Amino acid sequence: MSFFIKKMSRRALVQALVALPALSVLGKLPDANTAHAGASLADPDEIVEVNGWILKRSDLA
Amino acid sequence: MIFDSYEAYRAASFAPKVCILGSGPAGTTIARKLDAAGIPVVVLEAGSRDFSDESQDFYRGSTVGDFYFDLDITRLRFMGGSSNHWAGWCRVLDKQDFEPKAWAPDTGWPIRRADIEPYLPEVHDILDLADFRPDVPISDDIRWVQLIKSPAVRFAEKFGDELDKSRNIAVVLNTYATELAGDGKRVTGARLWSNGRDAGTFNADYFIVCTGGLENSRLLLWSNQRSNGGVVPNAAALGRYWMEHPTFEGGNAILANYGEFEVDDVKEAFFSPTLAAMERLKIMNFGIRLIETPYAGVKSLVADLACTAPDMAEWMSSKLSQNLRCAAQLYVAWEQAPLASNQVELSKTDVDHAGVPRIELHWKKSELERRTLVEGLKLFGTTLIEKDLGRVRLMDWIANGEDYPTNEETAGHHHMGGTRMGTDVARSVVDANCKVHGMDNLYVGGSSVFCTSGQANPTTTITALACRLGDHLSKVVSV
Numbered sequence: 149m150s151f152f153i154k155k156m157s158r159r160a161l162v163q164a165l166v167a168l169p170a171l172s173v174l175g176k177l178p179d180a181n182t183a184h185a186g187a188s189l190a191d192p193d194e195i196v197e198v199n200g201w202i203l204k205r206s207d208l209a
Numbered sequence: 210m211i212f213d214s215y216e217a218y219r220a221a222s223f224a225p226k227v228c229i230l231g232s233g234p235a236g237t238t239i240a241r242k243l244d245a246a247g248i249p250v251v252v253l254e255a256g257s258r259d260f261s262d263e264s265q266d267f268y269r270g271s272t273v274g275d276f277y278f279d280l281d282i283t284r285l286r287f288m289g290g291s292s293n294h295w296a297g298w299c300r301v302l303d304k305q306d307f308e309p310k311a312w313a314p315d316t317g318w319p320i321r322r323a324d325i326e327p328y329l330p331e332v333h334d335i336l337d338l339a340d341f342r343p344d345v346p347i348s349d350d351i352r353w354v355q356l357i358k359s360p361a362v363r364f365a366e367k368f369g370d371e372l373d374k375s376r377n378i379a380v381v382l383n384t385y386a387t388e389l390a391g392d393g394k395r396v397t398g399a400r401l402w403s404n405g406r407d408a409g410t411f412n413a414d415y416f417i418v419c420t421g422g423l424e425n426s427r428l429l430l431w432s433n434q435r436s437n438g439g440v441v442p443n444a445a446a447l448g449r450y451w452m453e454h455p456t457f458e459g460g461n462a463i464l465a466n467y468g469e470f471e472v473d474d475v476k477e478a479f480f481s482p483t484l485a486a487m488e489r490l491k492i493m494n495f496g497i498r499l500i501e502t503p504y505a506g507v508k509s510l511v512a513d514l515a516c517t518a519p520d521m522a523e524w525m526s527s528k529l530s531q532n533l534r535c536a537a538q539l540y541v542a543w544e545q546a547p548l549a550s551n552q553v554e555l556s557k558t559d560v561d562h563a564g565v566p567r568i569e570l571h572w573k574k575s576e577l578e579r580r581t582l583v584e585g586l587k588l589f590g591t592t593l594i595e596k597d598l599g600r601v602r603l604m605d606w607i608a609n610g611e612d613y614p615t616n617e618e619t620a621g622h623h624h625m626g627g628t629r630m631g632t633d634v635a636r637s638v639v640d641a642n643c644k645v646h647g648m649d650n651l652y653v654g655g656s657s658v659f660c661t662s663g664q665a666n667p668t669t670t671i672t673a674l675a676c677r678l679g680d681h682l683s684k685v686v687s688v
Contacts, residue, residue: 195591199517200460200608202590202601207518 211373213257215384215403223379225251226686228399228413230386230428233290234668235654235675236419237364237372238335242679244377248686251413252378253401255385255420256287258365267385267561268424270568274551276615277453277572283622284421288382289365291421291622297361298666299338300354301329301673303494305484306544306663312491313577315450315547318660319632319641328676335672336362345471348592350486353470354479354496356665384408387563389416389432389651391439396651402563415686417678419654422624422667426451426553426657427568429628429638429645434555442647443634448553450629450636452545452662454621455574457614459541459586459607461510462499463525464599476501481664486588492581495543496664497589507536510602521600539601541585542621544662546577549636553627574613583607623667625659643678654678 192206212218227243229236232254243250256264264287270280277283285293302322309317333340337360345353372380385402396416401408418425426448432440433447441447470478480497487494502510515522545551551573555566583603590601606614613619631637634646639658645651654675656667663670 195587195594197587197603197608199513200603200605201514201517202587202594202603203518203521204594207521207600209520 210375210378211369211380211382213382215381215401215408218251218379218381218384221379223249223251225249225379225413226688227251227415227417227682228253228411229417229419229654230399231255231290231419231421231424231655232288232365232380233419233421233655234292234364234672236290236417237368238672238675239417239419239654239679239682240378240380241368241371242676243682243686244375246683246686246688247377248683248688249377250379252372252380253384253386253399253411254288254380254382256285257382258288260285260287260293267563269559269561270423270570271556271559272570272572274571274573275613276619277570278619278622280423280568280570284423284624287365288369288380289363292362292364292668294622295361295363295668296666297359299336299357299359299669300341300665301325301332302661302663302665302670303481305487306494306661306665310487310493312488313493313546315549315636316661319630325670325673325677328673328680331676332669332672335676336669338669344481346483347480348595350483350588351480351592352483354481356473356479356496358473358475385563386411386420386428387431387565388428388435389418389440391432391436391648391651393439393442393647395649396440405562415650415652415682417652417654417682418628419675422451422627422656423553423568423570425653425655426627427555427565429653430553430555431565440648440651441638441645443638445635446549446629446631447638448627449549449551450547450626450660451551451553451570451572452547452625452659453572454542454623454662454664454666455545455578455582455613456540456542456618456621457582458538458604458617459497459582460539460601460603461502461506462537462539462589462593462599462601463507463510463514464537464593465525465597469596469598470499472499472501480589482585482588490580490584490588491577492584493544493546493578494664495541495581495585497585498540498542499537500540502536502538506538510536513602514600525600539586539589540618541582542664543578543581543585544664546575547626547629547661548573548575551626621666623656623662625656625662625667628653628657629660630658631660642681643674652678652682
């Protein structure tokens with residue numbers, strides 16, 4: 149065991165393991181300023197307004 | 210007959226049954242209809258044969274609220290009225306414009322479009338129009354609509370000879386009816402101003418006020434004030450529900466193929482919402498005018514798109530290389546929701562040379578109209594996407610929710626409402642026949658009787674209503 153894990157309490161260790169899957173989701177969070185990210189999960193035909201343009205989400209690919 | 214002064218007219222001993230105030234499209238059309246029925250009519254025109262600064266000065270006024278044109282610029286005070294600077298766009302109000310809209314208070318007319326349709330053949334002759342073509346649905350939400358660019362008939366030029374030769378019509382120039390007198394049942398006379406001084410009282414059996422979409426309200430407000438309510442006995446709506454067609458450049462479109470839409474002789478196409486779209490989004494009518502953009506504008510538009518949607522920009526760029534005419538400016542004109550607070554008032558401090566209070570126009574665009582502008586452009590943009598025809602970009606001030614710019618078209622110089630038609634005397638001034646509520650011999654012609662504005666330029670509907678009123682008067686007035 150590493151020095152850090154030795155220092156962690158059992159409770160903190162469990163919390164860290166529970167949080168791990170969520171980190172991958174956080175990594176894919178869309179940029180608040182664009183609609184680019186997350187496109188693979190959204191309807192490609194959805195109408196979006198970006199920088200004044202009326203576009204289809206798939207236009208942003 | 211045309212007289213250049215009231216003095217010359219008096220010397221002719223003409224005995225009219227009807228007195229029309231104003232020689233614009235409405236006044237001239239009604240006079241010609243009465244002439245055809247053999248009814249002698251005098252047309253009092255405040256201006257002369259030509260434009261003059263002195264005459265226009267009578268039209269100065271002020272505006273409170275949103276930015277608007279100077280009131281002596283937005284209309285013309287000489288023979289033929291504002292037809293002298295009319296651009297010539299023609300279209301009758303839509304059928305749906307006459308119907309009440311649950312989401313917009315005080316909409317709906319007491320007549321239907323079918324009531325003026327029988328007069329359209331006459332209107333086509335008067336305005337030198339080709340036949341209108343039916344609307345073409347582009348999607349469930351957007352329809353292609355036709356506005357005919359007419360030769361812009363100047364009424365004095367086109368009908369001057371006819372008026373001059375008529376034995377039933379006397380056009381009297383330089384004669385300003387400053388007020389009407391009334392006893393609450395009838396107009397008993399018109400006070401005249403000619404050659405820079407009071408010219409006495411003029412009498413006729415019937416009076417038809419056709420002085421324009423601002424001036425009709427002014428004249429009746431002043432007359433009513435002077436007659437203690439004797440000219441418009443039910444005056445709650447007098448001057449109110451005034452409307453324009455706000456008009457702004459709303460955005461641009463890049464089109465895959467400019468030839469997708471039928472354009473007119475000046476390379477423009479027009480689009481409006483379907484009734485279903487208006488009902489679903491609870492918006493007013495609007496017209497999007499699509500105008501071809503110069504090539505330099507296309508390149509900057511594609512460059513802008515490249516920052517947001519590179520692949521789409523690349524596709525557009527390839528289209529651009531095939532077709533240099535593939536971008537457009539989008540101008541939007543829309544129907545104003547009728548609001549009692551948008552109104553013509555009389556100035557408390559400023560009068561014209563004849564002592565008549567000038568106009569203080571209160572005018573503001575509403576939140577419903579802003580939504581109509583934004584949703585309208587989005588509907589058009591969505592339609593282009595659905596049909597794979599192109600893409601739309603909103604102007605920055607719209608996308609960012611900023612105020613209306615003050616350096617653009619602003620509005621159409623279309624002055625509507627103020628003496629609106631209706632059955633409820635608290636919310637209207639004239640009845641379905643354009644007769645002032647409670648008065649036996651006073652009628653109003655012109656766009657001041659409009660209950661709603663629709664999105665179409667008003668002259669075609671003004672002329673149709675004038676034909677209808679002329680027919681009505683021909684039956685009512687006994688020779």
